[in-house]
Amino acid sequence: MSSSKKDSRRINLVVPYQAPAPAKDNADVASSMSSVMPMAAMLTRNRFIGWGAVGFSVLSWLGESEEARTNSSTPGYFSVGMSLMALVVTYLPMLLPPPGGNPAATAAAPPAPVPVA
Numbered sequence: 001m002s003s004s005k006k007d008s009r010r011i012n013l014v015v016p017y018q019a020p021a022p023a024k025d026n027a028d029v030a031s032s033m034s035s036v037m038p039m040a041a042m043l044t045r046n047r048f049i050g051w052g053a054v055g056f057s058v059l060s061w062l063g064e065s066e067e068a069r070t071n072s073s074t075p076g077y078f079s080v081g082m083s084l085m086a087l088v089v090t091y092l093p094m095l096l097p098p099p100g101g102n103p104a105a106t107a108a109a110p111p112a113p114v115p116v117a
């Protein structure tokens with residue numbers, strides 16, 4: 001019986017699986033996020049968004065396909081540079097405090113006396 005089952009298979013009707021080709025108009029979300037997040041980090045001066053921008057841009061640079069490299073207007077290392085610059089901008093107030101802070105705290109002399117009424 002087992003030999004008759006093997007003979008009854010129709011090998012010529014088996015069609016191998018072929019993966020469909022990806023759509024050409026498919027937007028690359030990681031590339032978009034790696035270009036938008038550094039701008040959001042610089043605008044809000046949020047360090048967490050800055051670090052997220054670095055992560056997204058490095059991952060999108062490492063995951064670039066050859067077709068994306070040829071079709072893209074900006075290379076991946078530009079987005080990495082932009083995200084590193086955004087990270088520097090977010091940490092800049094810590095390194096260089098903004099001018100015109102509290103004048104009493106920076107003055108060497110004691111505050112002026114208040115006249116008695």
